[in-house]
Amino acid sequence: MFVQLSAAVSLNGCLDDASDSRLAISSPEDMAAVYAMRARFDAILVGAETVRRDNPSLSISDRFPALAKERRGKGMPNDPAKVTVTRSGDLDPEAKFFTTGSGERYVLCPVEQAGTIKQKLGDRASVLPIPADAPLAASIVQTLSDQGIGGLFVEGGGEILSTFLSEGLGDKMRIAVAPVVTAGGARFDLAGATRRYKVEETERLGDTLVFYLDLKA
Numbered sequence: 001m002f003v004q005l006s007a008a009v010s011l012n013g014c015l016d017d018a019s020d021s022r023l024a025i026s027s028p029e030d031m032a033a034v035y036a037m038r039a040r041f042d043a044i045l046v047g048a049e050t051v052r053r054d055n056p057s058l059s060i061s062d063r064f065p066a067l068a069k070e071r072r073g074k075g076m077p078n079d080p081a082k083v084t085v086t087r088s089g090d091l092d093p094e095a096k097f098f099t100t101g102s103g104e105r106y107v108l109c110p111v112e113q114a115g116t117i118k119q120k121l122g123d124r125a126s127v128l129p130i131p132a133d134a135p136l137a138a139s140i141v142q143t144l145s146d147q148g149i150g151g152l153f154v155e156g157g158g159e160i161l162s163t164f165l166s167e168g169l170g171d172k173m174r175i176a177v178a179p180v181v182t183a184g185g186a187r188f189d190l191a192g193a194t195r196r197y198k199v200e201e202t203e204r205l206g207d208t209l210v211f212y213l214d215l216k217a
């Protein structure tokens, strides 16, 4: 599976601030480019805390129908599948993740919680068990590969990006840095040693500077 990581960060390295409202960190031009990149993938993953805090739709077709048309032209479904991962099962079946767009919906959770979460979500999502004691990113990749997913776009939040980076399970990363300084907020981090990554390209989109990293180089 090809794994693309993506994040928008403030100048102080945060993905969000500590307030309850959703913070748009990057420029509108950058957001449009993120949608275009999302549209190339089979599935988009966010952690359950992002579903709870941001209530994202993660759909393409509602905001960018031309991208959905391009996908259909390539024999892909209108929208990428949506994936989230949870231990607690604290997910609202009415969240946009479950109620908007046409993408398949997957909720990955430890085997022990799968029955309860299935009951709660009903037909809103396919609940797929993952081993509780195995490395998380590797389990996600294996489980989604078994569903036929070949390209995964990992959009956050901090804990999920940290997990993929720390397990060395990303191929590329797109990081948009915007001229914002937040009051508090989530971050991502590496377990183990600090690393310097290879920059393949940079681009300015509005007031936002984008780094394209090759995580395998």
Ligand SMILES: NC(=O)c1ccc[n+]([C@@H]2O[C@H](COP(=O)([O-])OP(=O)(O)OC[C@H]3O[C@@H](n4cnc5c(N)ncnc54)[C@H](OP(=O)(O)O)[C@@H]3O)[C@@H](O)[C@H]2O)c1
Pocket: 006, 007, 008, 009, 014, 015, 016, 017, 023, 025, 046, 047, 048, 049, 050, 051, 053, 054, 085, 086, 087, 088, 089, 090, 108, 109, 110, 136, 155, 156, 157, 158, 159, 160, 161, 186, 187
């Ligand atoms: N700027 C950006 O590009 C961007 C993108 C996305 C999100 N964000 C921001 O990121 C913030 C959220 O990030 P976050 O780090 O707090 O959370 P997160 O990465 O979105 O989600 C973390 C959640 O993943 C689940 N999880 C973690 N390890 C697991 C495991 N081993 N097995 C099963 N489930 C597991 C847990 O869900 P349960 O608690 O349900 O068990 C955990 O709370 C939000 O503020 C959002 O706005 C920013």
